[in-house]
Amino acid sequence: MSSETQRLVGELLVSSAVSVGSSSFSSSQGDKQLLPAGNKEKSVSVLEIDSAKERLNAELKAKQEKMKDSADVKAMWSFREKLPAFKVKAEFLKAMANNQVLVVSGETGCGKTTQLPQFILEEEISSLRGADCSIICTQPRRISAISVAARISSERGEALGETVGYQIRLETKSSADTRLLFCTTGVLLRRLAQDPKLTGVSHLLVDEIHERGINEDFLLIILRDLIPNRPDLRIILMSATINADLFSKYFGNAPTLHIPGLTFPVAELFLEDVLEKTHYNIKSEFDNFQGSSRRRRKQQDSKKDPVTELFEDVDIDSHYRSYSRSTRESLEAWSGSLIDLGLVESTLEYICHHEGDGAILVFLTGWDDISKLLDKVKVNHLLGDQSRILVLPLHGSMPTVNQREIFDRPPPGKRKIVLATNIAESSITIDDVVYVVDCGKAKETSYDALNKLACLLPSWISKASARQRRGRAGRVQPGVCYRLYPRIVHDAMLQFQLPEILRTPLQELCLHIKSLQLGAIGSFLSKALQPPDHLAVQNAIELLKTIGALDDKEDLTPLGRHLCTLHVDPNIGKMLLMGSIFQCLTPALIIAAALAYRDPFVLPINRKEEADEAKRSFAGDSCSDHIALLKAFEGWKEAKRSAKERSFCWENYLSPVTLQMMDDMRMQFLNLLSDIGFVDKSKGPSAYNHYSNDLEMVSAILCAGLYPNVVQCKRRGKRTAFYTKEVGKVDIHPASVNAGIHLFPLPYLIYSEKVKTTSIFIRDSTNISDYALLLFGGNLVPSKSGEGIEMLDGYLHFSASKSVLELIRKLRGELDKLLNRK
Numbered sequence: 001m002s003s004e005t006q007r008l009v010g011e012l013l014v015s016s017a018v019s020v021g022s023s024s025f026s027s028s029q030g031d032k033q034l035l036p037a038g039n040k041e042k043s044v045s046v047l048e049i050d051s052a053k054e055r056l057n058a059e060l061k062a063k064q065e066k067m068k069d070s071a072d073v074k075a076m077w078s079f080r081e082k083l084p085a086f087k088v089k090a091e092f093l094k095a096m097a098n099n100q101v102l103v104v105s106g107e108t109g110c111g112k113t114t115q116l117p118q119f120i121l122e123e124e125i126s127s128l129r130g131a132d133c134s135i136i137c138t139q140p141r142r143i144s145a146i147s148v149a150a151r152i153s154s155e156r157g158e159a160l161g162e163t164v165g166y167q168i169r170l171e172t173k174s175s176a177d178t179r180l181l182f183c184t185t186g187v188l189l190r191r192l193a194q195d196p197k198l199t200g201v202s203h204l205l206v207d208e209i210h211e212r213g214i215n216e217d218f219l220l221i222i223l224r225d226l227i228p229n230r231p232d233l234r235i236i237l238m239s240a241t242i243n244a245d246l247f248s249k250y251f252g253n254a255p256t257l258h259i260p261g262l263t264f265p266v267a268e269l270f271l272e273d274v275l276e277k278t279h280y281n282i283k284s285e286f287d288n289f290q291g292s293s294r295r296r297r298k299q300q301d302s303k304k305d306p307v308t309e310l311f312e313d314v315d316i317d318s319h320y321r322s323y324s325r326s327t328r329e330s331l332e333a334w335s336g337s338l339i340d341l342g343l344v345e346s347t348l349e350y351i352c353h354h355e356g357d358g359a360i361l362v363f364l365t366g367w368d369d370i371s372k373l374l375d376k377v378k379v380n381h382l383l384g385d386q387s388r389i390l391v392l393p394l395h396g397s398m399p400t401v402n403q404r405e406i407f408d409r410p411p412p413g414k415r416k417i418v419l420a421t422n423i424a425e426s427s428i429t430i431d432d433v434v435y436v437v438d439c440g441k442a443k444e445t446s447y448d449a450l451n452k453l454a455c456l457l458p459s460w461i462s463k464a465s466a467r468q469r470r471g472r473a474g475r476v477q478p479g480v481c482y483r484l485y486p487r488i489v490h491d492a493m494l495q496f497q498l499p500e501i502l503r504t505p506l507q508e509l510c511l512h513i514k515s516l517q518l519g520a521i522g523s524f525l526s527k528a529l530q531p532p533d534h535l536a537v538q539n540a541i542e543l544l545k546t547i548g549a550l551d552d553k554e555d556l557t558p559l560g561r562h563l564c565t566l567h568v569d570p571n572i573g574k575m576l577l578m579g580s581i582f583q584c585l586t587p588a589l590i591i592a593a594a595l596a597y598r599d600p601f602v603l604p605i606n607r608k609e610e611a612d613e614a615k616r617s618f619a620g621d622s623c624s625d626h627i628a629l630l631k632a633f634e635g636w637k638e639a640k641r642s643a644k645e646r647s648f649c650w651e652n653y654l655s656p657v658t659l660q661m662m663d664d665m666r667m668q669f670l671n672l673l674s675d676i677g678f679v680d681k682s683k684g685p686s687a688y689n690h691y692s693n694d695l696e697m698v699s700a701i702l703c704a705g706l707y708p709n710v711v712q713c714k715r716r717g718k719r720t721a722f723y724t725k726e727v728g729k730v731d732i733h734p735a736s737v738n739a740g741i742h743l744f745p746l747p748y749l750i751y752s753e754k755v756k757t758t759s760i761f762i763r764d765s766t767n768i769s770d771y772a773l774l775l776f777g778g779n780l781v782p783s784k785s786g787e788g789i790e791m792l793d794g795y796l797h798f799s800a801s802k803s804v805l806e807l808i809r810k811l812r813g814e815l816d817k818l819l820n821r822k
């Protein structure tokens, strides 16, 4: 399309306030990308608009037709034609034309994500409606938004960012020509804040709804309310073959379209069969490693999971009489509470020696297991000549580069082994997988509303997930699924996994509800597919009140409004605001980026001590994990300037990719702070960093942000014990720089996260003084004794003269005004 026509059409359409795709995806930077373009006052005749639109429609169609002749597109076409989705194309387009909401289900890999949005796009363009077409398809994860947009672009023979683009946080690839945009669900939710009616969007596809992520469940509530106000908007909900009826019912019995699968049969082996084949003896392996066996028992005692308990009641001998003695021994010794990487390795060896060609996909619980197994496999000669295997990790937070290898077929004679988390379960399809090794677990958070804490433990997947995992093996030929747990455990698994909205703290969601003006939090959430627990909602509201984001009537305060704009956890947002007010901006930006994204420290399995030591040396005597990561970041910046980035990261056990992401996020936060008037960028960084090297000040800002995450340090002889209000005694996480410290100089620790794994741990923490808490902590009330004040939460008792108390009250009052400035 000529840029002149594009410019003309864009101008005409924008000026007449007719929204089209090109104006919806205006090409400004960053998160504003999805905002509708503003209306320019200019009068243009309807005739002029019509003729410009007609020209654009014709141009789009001509271009699409022309591309079909290219050899690459033809080759892709013959691939596409074989996908099961292709067979329902006409039926899909018809159902979509006749219904406002449509639920489509189909096996993973049948072509939902890559084909359905493309069918709409092609149909709209060839029916000369290309100008008015603006399709958005949401993805729960960044990596799938990018890879799918890239895939479709190549299927169309175009560069990424032309007709098909993507938008994720901090990264956008789209243009004025973009008619189909893949974005993360979070990006769409942010657009809704500016544009509640999704003006100009013609089709919205919500993908992977079966995963029941909190953002998707939230979006579904909003969409159900939006439908009557946007009768022209088409909504397509896409789900793997799981519970499609649930979604149909939610949308007033919306029609469902099922795409019949085209998968090959996959044989299923359970632990008992795997043991017979591999001759792996769990019992003797553990007898050989007494230490780990003891650890295992200890861990087992501290938490028994329901499935393992169930297994204990079974008379194994009678149940499995047909199995060999070593298998029976192994089954008796088997404990579901740990992943036995030795068994995974043996299974891989077995496949490499006894089974035919084909890639192996291994499902593990997280980065820990993946990196441990990577290390093991790299030195395992039983897998065959190392030059003949290609082992690749795959997990959600991997950098966006180097992904292609995972999808590509390896050279002949080489076997691909992908070690993945449950990301490979339904959102990413690796075609050449013939063998699946399934450990049966996934790391899942749950939320304990009573104790206000997140639990992060590997737990059993659901039957639905197990079926998904198995299905990954039958894409190109019959496959085999090796389940590393007994059949009886499979039988005891839940039908479906609990939705995320029932498993996480809700403060960010509640803040979002208020900022989108969706009414009272409680009644809005009661409209969810599965409404969260009352106590969890109350906890979130209470927290938002404590930090001053909501007032007593649960209305958003000006501070709450600022926090919404920052798009981070409200506590992290408050830290950013305080950093700008108190002239510690750069440290606040860096620490907030790490807390919002992830910690840059890597944990190499066999050099754990060296890595801990490196982290401790960054912390110095600050007793603070947050200061350690701040210093690490500063060191990295310095090393980068002198081109020593690689060796610096290597020597200090830091991830350059995470540090780079933190750096980008830091800039994004700065822009957002400037948008809400807390920073005036024209003044330069020095105007906001007067106290940035003052670590006491930085710690106080951390206290202001992270409150009420406080732990009281109580001296017990030569050691310190740690107490929180909600759960009593807690431990410091072993990875913290504060883990080995017996006595702390200051009486409190402020922490970013409290998690329950084998016991209750506080993750990153910083030692702070009572003054920091007094000035920046929770609300103060006169103490019962009449002498002094105490904090409402009971952590702090402070005696002082009346005039000092009055002074503190005034200071805090002024601070509140600063935080709530409009």
Ligand code: CDP
Residues within 6 Å of the ligand: 083, 106, 107, 108, 109, 110, 111, 112, 113, 114, 115, 147, 148, 151, 407, 426, 429, 431
């Ligand atoms: O969404 P659904 O799971 O139904 O399938 P899809 O993501 O549309 O993928 C359909 C097919 O396209 C897959 O089976 C892959 O063979 C292929 N594909 C690919 O080669 N590269 C991608 N980045 C995405 C899909």
Ligand code: MG
Residues within 6 Å of the ligand: 109, 112, 113, 114, 207, 426, 427
């Ligand atoms: Mg898909």
